[in-house]
Amino acid sequence: MAIIVNLDVMMAKRKMSLNELSEKVDITLSNLSILKTGKAKAMRFSTLEAICTALECQPGDILEFKEDL
Numbered sequence: 001m002a003i004i005v006n007l008d009v010m011m012a013k014r015k016m017s018l019n020e021l022s023e024k025v026d027i028t029l030s031n032l033s034i035l036k037t038g039k040a041k042a043m044r045f046s047t048l049e050a051i052c053t054a055l056e057c058q059p060g061d062i063l064e065f066k067e068d069l
Helices: 007-013 018-025 029-036 045-055
Strands: 002-005 063-066
């Protein structure tokens, strides 16, 4: 199973840059980049909440579950 991070899709829909989101969420560019590329092993709920607030979306818009076949 795999959790897919669609942060780049939501950022594109909202026309928001990595720098802008980084400032709004108060997270470093490097940590945000790790999340965006799907390389993160975990995410705090407070970070997810801040990202959803900044992008005006739901957690399900950012995170997606796909079963490995």
